[in-house]
Amino acid sequence: MASGSAIHDATPSVRQQAVLDAVLDLMVEEGDQLTMDAVARRASCSKETLYKWFRDRDGLLTATVRWQASRVRTGQYEAHALDVAALSESLRDFATTWLGVISSRASIALNRIAIGDAASRKSNLGSIVLANGRFAIGDRLKPVLEAGRAAGLLAFDDTETAFRTFFGLVGRDVQIRLLLGDAITFDAAEIRRDAARAVEQFLALYGQPKR
Amino acid sequence: MASGSAIHDATPSVRQQAVLDAVLDLMVEEGDQLTMDAVARRASCSKETLYKWFRDRDGLLTATVRWQASRVRTGQYEAHALDVAALSESLRDFATTWLGVISSRASIALNRIAIGDAASRKSNLGSIVLANGRFAIGDRLKPVLEAGRAAGLLAFDDTETAFRTFFGLVGRDVQIRLLLGDAITFDAAEIRRDAARAVEQFLALYGQPKR
DNA sequence: CTAAAACCGTACCGTACCGTACGGTTCGCC
DNA sequence: GGCGAACCGTACGGTACGGTACGGTTTTAG
Structure with a gap:
């Protein structure tokens, strides 16, 4: 039971990380x-x-998904956004990061494989991607939204609904088009513009005119 | 060259339609x-x-996508929406239909296969699905939006941007969650509620307060 | 009624790929 | 220096699937 045994859920060794990076490269x-x-x-x-390290093909893919997810996690978003400028700045950061992630070639390749895998009910790659993608950002963004509400900057009843609206305003048709192979041009400048527009629209829907 | 030859882009015969329905059933x-x-x-x-009718596996899948798309096409949406009630009714119809389509098991299965296919650049199933899905509804909805603008009910510069916002407000995270295998409950009542909320939000963003 | 065309069912071939086995090699440890 | 564990490279078995071939049967046309 040296350090090179099956990983299942432990952190992979350096050598194992190199293998997982090779998997990601190949996917892309x-x-x-x-x-x-x-x-x-x-x-x-x-x-x-x-096969010794990851048991089978599915274990290798699962470890790869977790590995990629672990490196995508960015810094915490401060929840003490007390004025509207700081709040929209947080939201813009968030949207920018998220658009960058879903338009990255690694994320596209990974989601494609997870979706193809979700078709055959033999594995749960899809739920792992969901947990580390859609639901993880939900968990990280909701405190920001609720802090904005506590500060009287936002007004909504259900945090989940507000988040899903924000999600839709940010993502729009980008992810499905990329997954289906549409050659979208999406540079950093356009991502920033899209993020700013989404935040503006979100504040127009949920922002409080004054405190 | 009797009626049973390769179809490529012609309408399939009744027997061929039965085959394509079998493909759809199997997908689901x-x-x-x-x-x-x-x-x-x-x-x-x-x-x-x-193989005689569809040449190869890819031809069979392509014909299946076209066949499914041909039966999803619903009636034209009248573009002479002159008052705000008729306009939002049109938009609600649209959103309801679209949510029903993307949450149908046939659409999910088809999109999964097209996405898996888009990974290997050997075919263009992805672009066919895009053309008959995302872009087809864009072409059908934009006249409605522009009619609303012509009637002074909506205000936007770029029709494409307005449409993509509407798309995001309607779809939100639904499609990606379904594709990744999330067990979402999505009955007709909830679809109607979601459609109504999306239209409300869209009008809040793009509606003109008065004429 | 007959002949040709279309079609069904099944057997078959080639290939791709998952998972395992095994000989040879490197590396840590005593 | 020597021993064992881990590991590399490769070869092999088994299987699943795309595509083809072929005998037998149904359908269509004259």
Whole structure:
């Protein structure tokens, strides 16, 4: 039971992280040519080791999803946004980060695989991606929204509903178009514009005119 | 060159439609177990006939997407919405129909396959789904929005931007959650509520207070 | 009624890929 | 230096599936 055993839910070793990075690279470059042989070749390791560490193909994919999720987690968003400028700044940061994530090639590849996997009910990659994506950002954004409400800057009954509206205003049709292969141009400048527009619209819907 | 030849883009014969319905049934029931053998068994036809009619697996999937799209197309939405009540009624109808489509099991299965297909750049199922889904409804909704603007009920500069906002307000996180296998409860009543809320929010953002 | 075309069911081939086995090699440890 | 564990590279078995071939049957046309 040395450090190189099955990981299941522990943090992967450095070597294992290199393997998972190879998986991510392959996902991005080769699309669905994600065979165990290709991973072993790319990571310069043997298939036997892959199966020893990750049990099977599904375990490897699961570990990859978790690994990618662990590095996407950005800093906490301060919840003590007391004035409208700080609140909209927080929201803009949030929207910018989120748009950057969902338009990244790694995220697109990962979501595609998880969606294809959700079709066959043999695994739960889809729920893992959901937990680390949609629901994780919900958990991180809701305190910000509630702090805004506590400060009298926002007005809403249900935090979940308010968050989902924000989610829709930010994401719009971007994710589904990217997943379906639409060649969208989406540079940093446009992401910032979109984020600003979404926050503006959100404040127009939920902002309190004055305190 | 009798009626049973390759279809490519013509309307499929009745027998061919039955085959395509079998494909849809299999997509919904079996997820990704969509093998040519299974289709032939389900449709009570021979694989040889499948290949004769649809050339290869990809042609069969393409024809299935087109077939499903052809039956989803609902009636035209009247563009002569002259008062705000008629306009919001049109938008509500639109949102309701769209939410019903993207939450249907057939649409989910089809989008999953198209997304998995978009990963391997060997086909263009993704663009076909996009053309018949996201872009088709854009083409059908934009005249409504522009008629509303012409009547002084809506105010926006770019129709595309306004439409994408509406798209986001209606769909929010629904499609990605369903694609990733989240077990969302989404009955007709809830769809109507969501559609009404989305239209309300859209009018709050783009509606003109008076003419 | 007959002949040709279309079609069904099934067997078959080639390939791709998952998972395992095994010989050879590196590396830590005593 | 020597021993064992971990690991690399590769070869192999098993299986699933896309696509083809073929005999037998139904349908269509004249």
